[in-house]
Amino acid sequence: MKVTVIPVTPFEQNCSLLVCEESAKAAVIDPGGDLDRIEAAIKQSGARLEKIFVTHAHVDHAGGVAELARRTSAPVEGPQRGDQYWIDVMEEHGRDFGFEFAEPFTPNRWLEDGENVRFGNITLEVLHCPGHTPGHVAFYYRAQRLAFVGDVLFRDSVGRTDFPGGDWDTLVRSITQKLWPLGDDVQFISGHGPVSTFGRERQTNPWVSDRELANPTNPD
Numbered sequence: 001m002k003v004t005v006i007p008v009t010p011f012e013q014n015c016s017l018l019v020c021e022e023s024a025k026a027a028v029i030d031p032g033g034d035l036d037r038i039e040a041a042i043k044q045s046g047a048r049l050e051k052i053f054v055t056h057a058h059v060d061h062a063g064g065v066a067e068l069a070r071r072t073s074a075p076v077e078g079p080q081r082g083d084q085y086w087i088d089v090m091e092e093h094g095r096d097f098g099f100e101f102a103e104p105f106t107p108n109r110w111l112e113d114g115e116n117v118r119f120g121n122i123t124l125e126v127l128h129c130p131g132h133t134p135g136h137v138a139f140y141y142r143a144q145r146l147a148f149v150g151d152v153l154f155r156d157s158v159g160r161t162d163f164p165g166g167d168w169d170t171l172v173r174s175i176t177q178k179l180w181p182l183g184d185d186v187q188f189i190s191g192h193g194p195v196s197t198f199g200r201e202r203q204t205n206p207w208v209s210d211r212e213l214a215n216p217t218n219p220d
C-alpha cells in the first residue's frame, strides 16, 4: 500500500491517500477540504477512489466528505456514532473557522471497535479511540505496521479534550489501551504534523510518555 499525505484546509490537516497498487483502487482518510488537491493526487496515482474513511467529524477532517462522496460516488465509512453531534454542528463550526467546505454528511456505514474496513486488496482494522471526540476511530494497517490516528495522538502532543464531548481520562485510556499495545515500532500518521512511532511517544511525549503517566506533572 502506498500512502500520500495531502495537507488540506487552513488547519493543515493531513488527509491521507491510500493506494492498493495490486488493484489500482484507492481510499482517502479525512478529506476535510481542498478537494481539487485531493482529486489531483488521486488522478496522479492512476487509481480509482473506492472508499472514503473518516476518523472523526471535526470540520477540518470531514468538511469535504459529502462533496467528495458526491463527486466520486465513493461510500463513506466512519466515524463511530458518538460523533453525530459534530456532524450536526458542522456547518456552524465551519463558519466559525472560515471553512469553504463544511457540509454535514451521512456515513454509509458507522464503525465500531474491532471491525475492519476494506478497499482494493487492503484491510484496515478499526480502533474506537474516544477522548478528543466521542466517536473518534483510528485505522491500523497491520501488514505495514502503520496507524492513522487522526487527532488522538501527535508527535510530542495529544488531541485537545476541551471541546464538547472531550475527556482527558478517556483520551489517555484510548492511547494506552488501544494504540500502545500495537507495538513501539508502529508508525503513525496524525491529523496534524509529522509522522512518529508509538515507541518514540512513549519515551518523549510530554503528555503521555510512560514516565509522565506514572508520575503526572501537577499543572498547578
Ligand SMILES: [Zn+2]
Pocket: 056, 058, 061, 132, 151
Ligand atoms: Zn479534531
